Structures are given as C-alpha cells and as structure tokens.
Amino acid sequence: MSKEDYTGIWVYAEQEKGVLSKTVFELLAKSADLKKKLGGRDEITAVVLGKSVSGLCGELFSYGAEKVIVAENDNLAEYSPRPYAKVLTALAEKYKPSIFLLPASAQGRDVAPRVMCNLRTGLTADAIDLDVDGEGVFVQTTPNFGGNILSHICIKERRPQMVTVHPKVFSPNEPVPGAAGKVITEKVEVEADDCYTVTDVTPRVFEGKPISDCDVLVAGGRGIKDEGDLRMLSELAQLLGGELACARPLADCGWLPHEKQIGQSGTTVKPRFILNTAISGSVQYQAGMHDANCIMSINHTAGAPIWDVSHYGAVADYTKLVPALIAEIKRRKSGNG
Amino acid sequence: MLINLTEEQKMIRDMAREFTKNEIEPRDKWMDENGFDFDLYKKVVDAGFMGINIPEEYGGGGGSAIDTTIIVHEFAKGSASEATFLDAHWMAADLVLFHGTDDQKKKYLPQACAGKIFAFGLTEASAGSDAAGIKSTAVRSADGGWVLNGGKAWITNSGVADYYIILAMTDASKGNHGISAFIVPKDAEGLTVGKFEQKMGIRGTATCELAFDNIRLPADALLGKEGDGFMMAMAALDGGRISVAAICAGVSEHAMTVAKDYANSRIAFGKPIAAFQGLSFRFAEMATDIKVMEMLAFDAAAMKDSGKRCTVDAAEAKLFAANHSLQICIDAQQVLGGNGYSKEYHVERFVRDARIFSVAEGTNEILRMIISGSVLAKK
Amino acid sequence: MKILVFVKQVPDTDDVKLDPRTGNLMRDGVESVINPLDANGVEAALELKEKYGGTVTAISMGPPQADDVLKKALAMGCDESVLLSDRALGGADTLATGYPLAKAAEKIGGYDLLICGRHAVDAETAQTGPIIAAFLGIPQVTLVDSVSIDGEYAVCRRVLPDRFETVRVKMPALITVCSEMNTPRYPTPINIMKALKKPRYVWNSRDINCDPEMIGAAGSPSSNKEIFEPPKRNTDTRYFTGEIEEMASAIADTLEAEKLI
Numbered sequence A: 001m002s003k004e005d006y007t008g009i010w011v012y013a014e015q016e017k018g019v020l021s022k023t024v025f026e027l028l029a030k031s032a033d034l035k036k037k038l039g040g041r042d043e044i045t046a047v048v049l050g051k052s053v054s055g056l057c058g059e060l061f062s063y064g065a066e067k068v069i070v071a072e073n074d075n076l077a078e079y080s081p082r083p084y085a086k087v088l089t090a091l092a093e094k095y096k097p098s099i100f101l102l103p104a105s106a107q108g109r110d111v112a113p114r115v116m117c118n119l120r121t122g123l124t125a126d127a128i129d130l131d132v133d134g135e136g137v138f139v140q141t142t143p144n145f146g147g148n149i150l151s152h153i154c155i156k157e158r159r160p161q162m163v164t165v166h167p168k169v170f171s172p173n174e175p176v177p178g179a180a181g182k183v184i185t186e187k188v189e190v191e192a193d194d195c196y197t198v199t200d201v202t203p204r205v206f207e208g209k210p211i212s213d214c215d216v217l218v219a220g221g222r223g224i225k226d227e228g229d230l231r232m233l234s235e236l237a238q239l240l241g242g243e244l245a246c247a248r249p250l251a252d253c254g255w256l257p258h259e260k261q262i263g264q265s266g267t268t269v270k271p272r273f274i275l276n277t278a279i280s281g282s283v284q285y286q287a288g289m290h291d292a293n294c295i296m297s298i299n300h301t302a303g304a305p306i307w308d309v310s311h312y313g314a315v316a317d318y319t320k321l322v323p324a325l326i327a328e329i330k331r332r333k334s335g336n337g
Numbered sequence B: 001m002l003i004n005l006t007e008e009q010k011m012i013r014d015m016a017r018e019f020t021k022n023e024i025e026p027r028d029k030w031m032d033e034n035g036f037d038f039d040l041y042k043k044v045v046d047a048g049f050m051g052i053n054i055p056e057e058y059g060g061g062g063g064s065a066i067d068t069t070i071i072v073h074e075f076a077k078g079s080a081s082e083a084t085f086l087d088a089h090w091m092a093a094d095l096v097l098f099h100g101t102d103d104q105k106k107k108y109l110p111q112a113c114a115g116k117i118f119a120f121g122l123t124e125a126s127a128g129s130d131a132a133g134i135k136s137t138a139v140r141s142a143d144g145g146w147v148l149n150g151g152k153a154w155i156t157n158s159g160v161a162d163y164y165i166i167l168a169m170t171d172a173s174k175g176n177h178g179i180s181a182f183i184v185p186k187d188a189e190g191l192t193v194g195k196f197e198q199k200m201g202i203r204g205t206a207t208c209e210l211a212f213d214n215i216r217l218p219a220d221a222l223l224g225k226e227g228d229g230f231m232m233a234m235a236a237l238d239g240g241r242i243s244v245a246a247i248c249a250g251v252s253e254h255a256m257t258v259a260k261d262y263a264n265s266r267i268a269f270g271k272p273i274a275a276f277q278g279l280s281f282r283f284a285e286m287a288t289d290i291k292v293m294e295m296l297a298f299d300a301a302a303m304k305d306s307g308k309r310c311t312v313d314a315a316e317a318k319l320f321a322a323n324h325s326l327q328i329c330i331d332a333q334q335v336l337g338g339n340g341y342s343k344e345y346h347v348e349r350f351v352r353d354a355r356i357f358s359v360a361e362g363t364n365e366i367l368r369m370i371i372s373g374s375v376l377a378k379k
Numbered sequence C: 001m002k003i004l005v006f007v008k009q010v011p012d013t014d015d016v017k018l019d020p021r022t023g024n025l026m027r028d029g030v031e032s033v034i035n036p037l038d039a040n041g042v043e044a045a046l047e048l049k050e051k052y053g054g055t056v057t058a059i060s061m062g063p064p065q066a067d068d069v070l071k072k073a074l075a076m077g078c079d080e081s082v083l084l085s086d087r088a089l090g091g092a093d094t095l096a097t098g099y100p101l102a103k104a105a106e107k108i109g110g111y112d113l114l115i116c117g118r119h120a121v122d123a124e125t126a127q128t129g130p131i132i133a134a135f136l137g138i139p140q141v142t143l144v145d146s147v148s149i150d151g152e153y154a155v156c157r158r159v160l161p162d163r164f165e166t167v168r169v170k171m172p173a174l175i176t177v178c179s180e181m182n183t184p185r186y187p188t189p190i191n192i193m194k195a196l197k198k199p200r201y202v203w204n205s206r207d208i209n210c211d212p213e214m215i216g217a218a219g220s221p222s223s224n225k226e227i228f229e230p231p232k233r234n235t236d237t238r239y240f241t242g243e244i245e246e247m248a249s250a251i252a253d254t255l256e257a258e259k260l261i
Helices: A022-037 A054-062 A081-095 A106-119 A229-239 A248-252 A283-289 A305-309 A318-333 B007-034 B038-046 B065-076 B080-099 B102-114 B172-178 B229-265 B277-305 B311-335 B337-341 B347-358 B364-377 C036-052 C064-076 C094-108 C128-136 C189-195 C244-257
Strands: A009-012 A044-050 A067-072 A099-103 A123-127 A129-132 A138-144 A149-155 A161-165 A182-187 A196-203 A216-220 A243-246 A273-277 A294-299 A312-315 B118-121 B137-140 B146-156 B163-169 B179-185 B191-196 B207-217 C002-006 C009-011 C032-034 C055-061 C080-084 C113-117 C140-150 C153-159 C163-170 C173-177 C200-203 C222-228 C238-240
Touching: A009 A022, A009 A081, A022 A044, A022 A099, A022 A129, A022 A161, A044 A054, A044 A081, A054 A067, A054 A182, A067 A081, A081 A106, A099 A106, A106 A123, A106 A161, A106 C094, A106 C128, A106 C140, A123 A138, A123 A149, A123 C094, A138 A161, A138 A283, A149 A161, A216 A229, A229 A243, A229 A318, A243 A248, A283 A305, A294 A305, A294 A318, A312 C244, A318 C244, B007 B038, B007 B065, B007 B080, B007 B347, B007 C064, B007 C189, B038 B080, B065 B080, B065 B229, B065 B277, B080 B102, B080 B118, B080 B146, B080 B163, B080 B179, B080 B229, B080 B347, B102 B163, B118 B146, B118 B229, B137 B163, B146 B163, B146 B179, B163 B207, B163 B229, B172 B179, B179 B207, B179 B229, B229 B277, B229 B311, B229 B347, B277 B311, B311 B337, B311 B347, B311 B364, B337 B347, C002 C036, C002 C094, C002 C128, C009 C064, C032 C036, C032 C064, C036 C055, C036 C064, C036 C113, C036 C140, C036 C173, C055 C064, C055 C094, C064 C080, C064 C189, C064 C200, C080 C094, C094 C128, C113 C128, C128 C140, C128 C173, C140 C163, C153 C173, C163 C173, C238 C244
Parallel strands: A009 A044, A009 A099, A044 A067, A067 A182, A099 A161, A123 A161, A216 A243, A216 A273, A273 A294, A294 A312, A312 C238, B118 B163, C002 C055, C002 C113, C055 C080, C080 C200, C113 C173, C140 C173
Antiparallel strands: A129 A138, A138 A149, A149 C222, A196 C163, B137 B146, B146 B207, B163 B179, B191 B207, C009 C032, C140 C153, C153 C163
16 A cells, blocks of 8 residues: 555544534635645545534535545544544545644544554644645644744655644635535444543633634733733733733643633734733744734843734833833823823 | 762752742742741742751651752742741751750651741840850759740741740850750740841841740750750851851852843943943952852862861851852942842842841851961961 | 653753754753643642552653653652663654553553643644553543542543533543643652652663564654744834833823724
C-alpha cells in the first residue's frame, strides 16, 4: 500500500446535538483551495458520525462537500473517544483519503490523536496554514514556542495526512443552497465504551461576555507580576466599557480561565479597541487579535514584538501607568477635566 | 564559587529562589508597612523551611550550615525581613539542638520544625554588647524550679514567638559565667509582651519589649548547664552572623538588580544612564563586593560544617558584609536619582533594612574586637 | 493505587529565537523547566496518593538533562522516576514519542492511572497523552480539572468551552489535566534532600522493547521541512512619551478621541 493509493480530502464534520461546528465549513472551503493546488483530482468528503445525522448532508454540500460519508449507530449518539476513534479509523482504512482535516476543538483534539495512532500516520496540530509546495507536497504550517518559531511540516509517506485546525484560521465560502453530492451511508458496527460514561453535564457560567463578543478588551500578559494587578486591569476595562482578557501565560498558570485567552490556542478577537498590558506580543498572540480596529499597548521593553501590531504604545511600567491612567479617566469622567 | 554545591543544594537553592520570587518578594513592601506577615509565615512553614537545620529524627531537614546559608541568602533577595525572621528562629532552635537534654529535644524540636516560632533573647534595654550587664535574673525556687524576673529588648520574633530562649543571670558574682538559658513558653504567667517597636528597617520582623514578672519555670526549663548561657549564646551567634552575612549579600544583590534595571531603561542625555561610566563603574564595585560577601559567608558556613571553630570567620564575614551592604544599597538608591527617594521604587526600603546589620547580632565594634584579638594573638 | 505521571522538560520562555546563521534554535541562555501543566499532573498524582494511598512514578523522555524535571517531580514527592534516554529516541514526532512512553508504561506494568499535562507549552500539540492511551488500549479523559477515585473508577470533571462534564472512567485509564486543577506544591527542602535517594531508572529503547522502526526519525511520519521566524507585521506605532502623568493624559486624550470614555 503506497501513498499513491490514497486520494481525496476528508473533513471531519464535527457535530453536537445535530448542529455542525462552524469550523467544518471553514475546512471545507480550504479543502477546495487545496484540491485545486493538488491538481483537481481529490474528492472533498465530509465524514459525519452520530445516531441519525443524515439530515446534515444538505448543509455540508452547501458549504463545499462533494461527498458525505454518514456513519450512524445508536452507540455514536454522544461523543465518546474510543468508539468514535474506532469508526473513523475503520472508515479511513476503507476509503483511504490522502488528507484528513479536523477542527482543533475539544472533540477534534481528543479523537484525532487516537485515530492517528491507530493508523500509524502523522498528525499536525493547530495548523495556521495549509498549502501545497512546488513539488506537489502538502505542507502544514504550525507555530512553536508560543508562535515565535513557525514550522513547515509534511507527512512524507504515511497516509492519511492528518491535521487539526483552529476555528477562524480559514474562512468559509458562501453557502450554495441546494448544492448536492454523493451520500454514502455506512452502517457501522461499534460497541459503546463501557469504561467511559458521562454522568453529568453542567453548563458553564462565565463572568462577562465571551471575549469574542466584546467591543473593548484590556488584556494582561506574562509581564503582569502579581495576580492582584488583574483587579486594576479589570477596573480599567470596566471604565472603558469592556472586559478583561489575557495572553496565554496567564491562562496556563490559572490566573484567568482559558476562555479569556486571546491567541491561536485561545480565542481570536476583533474588538473595536484592545489595550495590551505587559504582553510581549508573540506570533500566536498577534494572530488572535491583529484585526482589532485600534490597538494600544503598554510594555516596558522597547524591543517587544507587540509594537509591530500596535497603533499606539507606551514604553512604561504598567504598575505605574495603569493606576495613573485610571485616575485620569475617573477625573475626566467626573467632569474635572 | 569556592564552594561546590551538591545536586541537592542546587535544587534547594533553585526552590528557595522560586519561592522567594513568587511568594516573598511581592510581600516585602506590605510587610514594611504592616509588620509580620502571618499568611506568608504559613507558606514558609508549609514549604518546609522552619526545620532545615534540625535533624530528620525530629522532623527536620537535617541540613548543614551551607544549606541554611543558601536559603537565607535567597530569601534576602526578596525580603531582608523574612530572611531575618527565619534566621532568628533557626538560631534559637539551634540552642535547643546543641544543648538540650533528650527530653527537651524531643519536646521542642519537632515543634520548631512544624512551625512553632522560636526567639532568642539575650539583649536588654541596658545591655547589648556587654552581655554580662544583663539584669534579668533567674533564682532557684524551693520546688527546684526557677523564678524569672527582668526583661528583654530588641528580640527578633518577640511578640509572635511560641517559645523564647531567655538568657538570665543565675549567679551575678561570676559575670559572663553566671548566665544561664531558659526555655519560656509564650503563655507563661508573668510574661508580658510590649508593643511592637517602630523600627527603621526590617519592619516585617516582629520586635517587642518583653517583661518578666516572677515567671515560675519548671526545673526542666533550664537549657544546658547552669552558667553556660553566655558560651551557648556566643556559639549560636556564630551561626547567626554567617546567616546575616548571607542576608546582607542577598539584600545588596536585590538593590543592585533594581538599580541595574533602572539604569538600563532610564534615558538621560539621549542614552540609558547605564552607558555613563560614572554609573557603570559603580556596578563593578557593587558586583565585586557582593561576590566577596557571598564567598565569605559560604566559606564560614563550610568551616562551621567541618566542625572547626568558625567564630573569627563568621565575624569577618559579617563585618565585611554589614559595611558594604549598606553602602551598596545607598549607591543603588543614588542610581535611581529622585525616584530612589520614593517608596514606590523599593530601594529606600533596602537602605533602611541594611542599616541594622552593623548592629544586630554583634555590632561592628564587637566584631572588630573578635577579629583583632585573633590577629594580634597570632605568633 | 499505582499512578504514572508523564513530565516533559520545556524551555522557560516563549522567547526562543533562531540563530540567523544556522537557522537552528538557539537554546543557549534559555533555562529549561518542567512543563507547567505536567507540574499540575504531578500535584494531582500526589494528592491522589495522599488521599487513597499508593505510589507515583514520574516518567520523562529526553536527553540526559531532562533528568532535572524528574528530580523536581521526586522532590515534590513522587516515589520513583524513569528517564527514557537514548539517541535512537531523538528526532521523534508525537507518534514516535508516545510509543516509547507507552512501552515504558508497559514495562512498569500494573498501573491504574496515567496522568499527563493537557499540553506542553512549547509545541502545544496535546497529542502525547491520547497517543499513549491508544498504544496501551486504555480509555482517556482529557481536559480534567478534578479527579477522585471510586473503586475501580476514576471520576473526572472535564472542562469544555461551554460546559463541565463528569466522566466515570474505568481504570486503567489516562487523564490529561488543566492548569485550573491545582497549584503545584513547592518541593520542600526536606523532600529535595530525600529526592535523590529515591529509586531512579534510566532506560534506553532496548530496555523497553521498542521496535526500532517506530522510534526516532525512522518512526516519525511527520517531519519538519524547515523552521523560520514569522514575517513581522509592520504597524506605524504612535508612542506616548514623557513622565507617567503626561503619558496617562495623552492616552486619555486618545481614548476620548476614540469615544471610549
């Protein structure tokens, strides 16, 4: 079995309670681009698992799938790592796609490595770009060390070439209503995993709006020395009608929940205004906010990469400037300006 | 580095450094303004620092003088107060370790390891350098116990300690050799803790006056042999002085680092002020002096660990360190110009902290007596 | 309970740069530390041991200096450590990393719970844990922020973007943990002094019966074509200058102009 025997681009059509993840549409759009660059012969196939999910085919076709494989079984009603991995593995072995793209969601990142291991192939995580090089090789670009170093990865021999991609890295195409394609229904045999039972689900309650919904953000980064300083950043955010967010280091150490993290491995935001405080501005951070309308930064290092993306800047110690700024804003608001 | 640290010692150093950076340094300004930090003290206990110097059989770390020097050195880079608190506690616990009966060791040392605070009380309002001038007395009572009268001043950890090792005169006719040591619990009836001293520096340590009004102590409150108190105290001070030398090195390094960051970022006349030799040369002096302080402290610690008498080495280490650390802190403050005068920039606190070390645990004058006595006596 | 916890040594900074001459990573002057999420994993393991009894083995794969992170794990309280160190294991992608780690777990045997940090902060693939579980044929629960034991089961709470899930998983199982889970304890000096006397094993690929085709570069389906620094964005930045008060005032002016205040 050589790599030439593998053809086609697969997109894992992640769904939850009958709703497809938006990232699926983004990946379908990128698949069309890749198909062209690879010579036009690879069929774009969406693969969807669940109990009764054939109703999702229409949407998948409208966003660019040329074929949909529907794998249905009662035991696939809810996501479970091993049954889903087993089915995806079996399908991949049967249909031999050359490329297999999955959303880098909780579910995607949970199941993709098991499938990749079962297939003894390569899996590139969190690709920020996908392309085909001059020799027709499929190349994935991924960040390392917080994004300060980028790598071009390729999976030379093994197939399928698996990749997970974060939401909003690519854009979906305009849906074409009524588009149609081939549907393959696979009646898969799979047992439920007796060892893995979800016994309780509780919705999470967040303080404030999701940061992707905020017009104004004040973000803190690695340079924030004391967890208590977040209070003053929060106060500043409120004075500006916005909310607190952070760069990855503050989420990694638990000072703020992951949901408040801006960046490649966090959330991509496009606020009207963002104030970066003590954030160096790594590539993965910039990738998450560079489209903001007005970017202002405070950092005590003149050479920090954050200046590359900032419209306004103050090379200063935030522990002094932020309190002074808060005082000045309060002064103006109370009419003493 | 003359001293080669073992793997474990490097790990201890790294761990103490991380603990200082994360937990101690951020609290130093608060301690300066508010006094003893009980929350931080709990973290110090949980992190296992209280019993480093005490053997494992009593629940301690079985650490050497090098180990304790490493730790206070790192602590001092974040807070002179916290380092001094720990050093004073260890010094007092050491007295029990070296001079206690088996019963006393079994009773008190595990408590010192588990976090009960110990304090060492020699100095009085009218007797510091002249130990024989202490006026506290301990008189045998009919039941074989003791009655303690008098008071103490300038005792580090007084007011927060659980146990005081108090030195009192048991036989005034014998001068220094009439002093004995006693273990006094904080709740002893007749013990009054006065208000906290408003000190110039190391304000994160608790320092109060103590008054003893007919405190009745049991017979086993006597630590060591009657009359040995002065000798015990002097030996304990050797260890304390080594720690202080390391603390001075730590405070100096902290001051130099703050000054360095400032000099590298403050722009004047078109460039960072670190570019001006008048300033940069100062850093050369600071760095060299700090290195010497470290080497003297660790050398004296190694001497202590080898079992050899280290009184002169400890005195030399502390004398050099005390003299130079204050000057380094002042120089660092000068680098910060006007900002050095502001509490926001921290360095003025280091100057105030460093001021005490030419006095506490043996004044510079006493140290010079010790050293010159040793030099001049040599053949 | 027998717990295996996997720890990785990573650079202590996001500021890793490329040497402009060679195009390779410049590691000089960059300290290496235990992956922070693996420290959460060690803490989780130790808390389980304190509550339910058992042993904790720390495992790492890397060059000899990776031993430093194992020493830290021992100093935090793990009972023994295993270092997989072998040139043949070098140059591995995630598949060829998960495989030897799984083989090490096999050699140790008798495990109940395997713990990994959710991801390593250098590459952030989050794959190693699931790959180990796949090779061992055991269930996995990722994104765990709390865990307790109920007989043969581990009861885990997963943190998902919009909800918490409680999952009962039958052991042996592998979990990956989040930073919210706990605050890793400081290695106490006492534990540091005991750490290096604990059993410490160093195994090469043969000791753990690795198929040579599945390790190192040979066993890595993925390869790195090249590494490069990303093109810098270029924005004209207007800097505020002067003393703090002046800057604050100028910033407030701008905020007013942007109708933010």
